[in-house]
Amino acid sequence: MKPLRYIYRSLLFALVVGATRPAAAQQSLSLQEAVRLADLHNREILESQLGVEQAAQQRIVARALYLPSVSAQAGVNHYFDLPPFFGFGETTSEGKVPYGRFGGKDQLNASVSAVQPIYNPLAIPSLHHARLQARASQTTLQGRRQEVLASLRETYLKVLVLNERIKLQQESIRRNNRALQDARSLLLQGKGLRVDTLRAYTAVRNLEPELVRLSFAVETSTLQLKTLIGVDSLQDIVLTDSLVVPGPDAAPSEDEVYATAKRNNPYFQSLALQEQLEAQQVRMTSSLRKPQLSAVAQYQVQSHTNDFDYGHAYYPSASFVGLQLSVPLFAGFSSQAKVKKATLARQQAVLRQQHAHEQLRASVHQALAARQESFARLETAAVTRETARLSYTIIQYRYKSGISARLELTDAELALSTAQSNYLEAVYDYLAAGIALNKLQGIVE
Numbered sequence: 425m426k427p428l429r430y431i432y433r434s435l436l437f438a439l440v441v442g443a444t445r446p447a448a449a450q451q452s453l454s455l456q457e458a459v460r461l462a463d464l465h466n467r468e469i470l471e472s473q474l475g476v477e478q479a480a481q482q483r484i485v486a487r488a489l490y491l492p493s494v495s496a497q498a499g500v501n502h503y504f505d506l507p508p509f510f511g512f513g514e515t516t517s518e519g520k521v522p523y524g525r526f527g528g529k530d531q532l533n534a535s536v537s538a539v540q541p542i543y544n545p546l547a548i549p550s551l552h553h554a555r556l557q558a559r560a561s562q563t564t565l566q567g568r569r570q571e572v573l574a575s576l577r578e579t580y581l582k583v584l585v586l587n588e589r590i591k592l593q594q595e596s597i598r599r600n601n602r603a604l605q606d607a608r609s610l611l612l613q614g615k616g617l618r619v620d621t622l623r624a625y626t627a628v629r630n631l632e633p634e635l636v637r638l639s640f641a642v643e644t645s646t647l648q649l650k651t652l653i654g655v656d657s658l659q660d661i662v663l664t665d666s667l668v669v670p671g672p673d674a675a676p677s678e679d680e681v682y683a684t685a686k687r688n689n690p691y692f693q694s695l696a697l698q699e700q701l702e703a704q705q706v707r708m709t710s711s712l713r714k715p716q717l718s719a720v721a722q723y724q725v726q727s728h729t730n731d732f733d734y735g736h737a738y739y740p741s742a743s744f745v746g747l748q749l750s751v752p753l754f755a756g757f758s759s760q761a762k763v764k765k766a767t768l769a770r771q772q773a774v775l776r777q778q779h780a781h782e783q784l785r786a787s788v789h790q791a792l793a794a795r796q797e798s799f800a801r802l803e804t805a806a807v808t809r810e811t812a813r814l815s816y817t818i819i820q821y822r823y824k825s826g827i828s829a830r831l832e833l834t835d836a837e838l839a840l841s842t843a844q845s846n847y848l849e850a851v852y853d854y855l856a857a858g859i860a861l862n863k864l865q866g867i868v869e
Contacts, residue, residue: 450660455580458653459573465654466572472565479554479561486554489547492540502732503529528728528737535724539748542719545711553704560697567690574863576652578856579645584667585852586642589845593635596841600628603833620830627834669851670858675796681788681865686781688866695777702770709762715751791861798854805843805850812836812843 453461463469506525513522541547604624610616650657676684686692722744729737752759819836822828862868 450662451655452664453653453661454664455577458576458580458649461653461655462572462576463569466652467654468568468572469565472561472568476558476561476565479558483551483554483558486547486550489541489544489550492538494536494538496534496536498534499532501531501533503531528730530729530732530734532727532729532734532737533724535722537720537722540719541716542747543715543717545714545716546708549704549707549711553701553708556697556701556704560694560701563690563693563697567694570690570863570866570868572652573868574859576649577859579649579652580663580665581667581852581855581859583642583645583649583663584665585848586638586645587663588667588848590635590638590642592841592844592848593631593638596837597628597631597635599837600624600631603830603837604628607830616830623830623834627838667851669802669854672799675792678785678788678792681792681861682784684865684867685784685788689864690866692777692780692784695773695780699770699773699777702766702773706763706766706770709759709766712755712759712762713752715749718748718750719745720748721745787864791857791864795854795857795861798850798857802847802850802854805847809840809843809847812840816840 506527506529508523508525510521510523512524515521604621604627607616607621607624611618611621646661647657650659650661655661724742725739726742727734727737727739816833816836816839819828819832823830823833
């Protein structure tokens, strides 16, 4: 049993020391610095930024519907038999239509064409749709950034709380080790009972697994924090901020939070923009049934020769300008179906927005209730912690004076450890509730 005990203690000591001792080349990281690094390196934020750039390019594509398009074409053909031209001379008695072959077997053709839209019903709704899409991508970026930063703050806070929990657990182990030493000393002097020594030994052993669990929880949360920041998972970081509990402030009303969330929360802004996007989509699909008018121009050069002797060939040119009208008549009922589909999508966007606003009321009430409840627990836990500390101090003095029993001191130590742990849990819940409330309102701290 002793070798196993020593191995267990060695592993526990190495784990705790490795989790608490500063390693070489550690990067000091405050919460503000973590936010700055996340803006630069978080992959979700970078992905949303690429979406913003894509939307900017789509605006250029939509704007091109107003601009002229110019194209150049060229071709060289070699005919083994010249193309026939019918209608030369009179029809023979057998009813055959005469034909002839003219030109050179080697033909060249080059042209430059330009088309300037005069009336394109798709242009205006496409440009409006592209502008709304750009706003939507910006809103998506803001929403993704708020989600990432809220998760980052909550994870940073969680690591701070876990580190404090480790310190409290280590203090509890030290107190119980002192109690174990006292029990062993009294047992050797014949003033104590063996059951007291066994109880103290069991108390120490029961605390060690929790310390291991907390150490692994810190390691896992730190990895999550590195992922949110976007740094290498092998990079060692040490948090420099401390756990600070802000003082009580006036809680906003539900109507204030509701109005702020509708106005600032990127999710609800995206829903409003989505409804506008679907409205423009209806206009775009409706334009497929409208005529288009364009101005066209072309300059063309042709040449015919034989044996590829283009150096001694003629190059006559031809040019023209004109108007081109395109009127859609029938497209297999696809245009009507596209309009109907876009109209249904717009109705879905309206219903989705209304449903989200209805759910927002419940979310606001839940967020405010969680904040108030966590603050009430925090106040109670703070009083309980001080009471438990005072009780432990008194009973410890009474125990040393021989007035209190060992069992009373053990109960007092357990009550103090529980009160301290409950206080840290209340602190985390209160601060996390504040983060969640700000996230709901769309507030970036």
